[in-house]
Structure formats: structure tokens, C-alpha cells
Amino acid sequence: TTSADDLDQMIISDPPGAIPFSFDFDDKGNLLVIEAFGEGGAPTGMGQANVFVDGELVSEVGTGQPDSCWIQHNPRNSCVYTTNNNGGDSISSFHLEDAALKLVESEAATLNTPLDMDIHPDNRFLYALSTGHNDGTGQPRIYVYEMGCDCGLREVQAIADGLDTEEKRIKQDGVLFGVVGLGLY
Numbered sequence: 048t049t050s051a052d053d054l055d056q057m058i059i060s061d062p063p064g065a066i067p068f069s070f071d072f073d074d075k076g077n078l079l080v081i082e083a084f085g086e087g088g089a090p091t092g093m094g095q096a097n098v099f100v101d102g103e104l105v106s107e108v109g110t111g112q113p114d115s116c117w118i119q120h121n122p123r124n125s126c127v128y129t130t131n132n133n134g135g136d137s138i139s140s141f142h143l144e145d146a147a148l149k150l151v152e153s154e155a156a157t158l159n160t161p162l163d164m165d166i167h168p169d170n171r172f173l174y175a176l177s178t179g180h181n182d183g184t185g186q187p188r189i190y191v192y193e194m195g196c197d198c199g200l201r202e203v204q205a206i207a208d209g210l211d212t213e214e215k216r217i218k219q220d221g222v223l224f225g226v227v228g229l230g231l232y
Contacts, residue, residue, distance in 0.1 A: 074122035081118040110139040111153030123170035126198035130161040140198040151198040163229040176229040185213030187226040
């Protein structure tokens with residue numbers, strides 16, 4: 048089993064795709080990797096979630112959505128979540144058991160261009176940052192979802208307070224995307 052402390056020593060043999068975007072570890076120390084476009088790496092492809100045990104690929108499952116970017120594991124419900132933006136505009140959910148992934152919902156939640164996500168330290172809530180870029184409002188939001196034991200997501204809040212619209216940011220300093228990351232402590 049691999050842990051975060053061993054990451055600099057892990058060798059991944061035969062990686063499945065061309066564009067690994069982010070990673071996380073499950074509660075057994077196995078490496079979870081999301082491929083932005085899956086096997087082949089073409090921007091027209093669908094995302095793919097992978098599980099590596101001791102550097103060996105043991106499970107790979109497509110998200111059914113394009114541009115998968117972030118992956119998070121929740122040890123409380125044995126679920127894995129991925130954000131899918133630029134056409135996907137969703138969060139996919141998977142169940143993880145014995146290092147094997149099973150897609151539960153290709154669109155467990157829909158939201159506009161999710162850029163980042165994080166799981167609250169109590170493992171009950173998932174927070175996702177949306178730009179609002181593709182819905183015409185330009186209003187970024189932080190969406191809060193309660194994570195169910197079935198890997199489902201139930202939206203409990205959408206926060207826009209304190210997040211400037213794209214129009215306001217452009218007028219202030221010429222920056223189109225004013226939000227780029229999310230972290231919970």
C-alpha cells in the first residue's frame with residue numbers, strides 16, 4: 048500500500064492516459080488519479096478515474112463526461128467524486144470497494160464550469176467552486192452538497208456573497224476569471 052509519504056518513491060507502470068490532472072489517496076493509501084480526457088488524451092474524450100495499488104493500475108472507469116479535472120475520496124461513505132467542466136458542467140460519483148471503482152452517477156450534480164472542489168474535514172459536505180462563466184451570469188458560486196451513503200449529492204447551499212462577477216472583475220483589473228481555487232480547513 049502506498050501513502051502520501053511514499054509518493055516520491057512510487058513508480059507508475061503503464062499509465063492509461065496522456066493527461067493526468069489531479070490525484071488523491073483512499074483510506075488504504077491507494078493512489079486515485081483522474082485523467083482529463085481518458086485513454087488517448089484527445090480533448091474530445093471523456094474523463095477517466097483510475098486506481099493504482101503499489102504503482103499498478105487495478106481499476107479504470109470513465110466519468111461519461113468531458114474535461115474531468117479534480118478527484119476527491121471520502122472515507123466516510125467510500126465514494127469518489129470528480130469535477131467535469133467545459134461541457135461536462137457536473138460532478139460524477141463513484142463507489143470504491145477493494146480498490147475497484149464503480150460509476151454511480153455520471154452527473155451526480157450539475158453546476159456551471161466547476162473549477163475546484165474539496166471535502167469538509169467532517170466528510171459530510173463537498174464544496175465545489177463554479178465560475179458562472181458559461182451560464183451568462185458571470186457570477187461565481189460555491190456550491191455545498193451533502194454526500195449520501197449512496198454516493199449521491201444533495202445541494203444544500205449556493206454561496207455567491209463575496210465573489211465578484213466577471214463583469215466587475217474586468218472593470219477592476221481586466222481579469223476574466225476572478226476565482227481559481229478552493230481550500231477548506
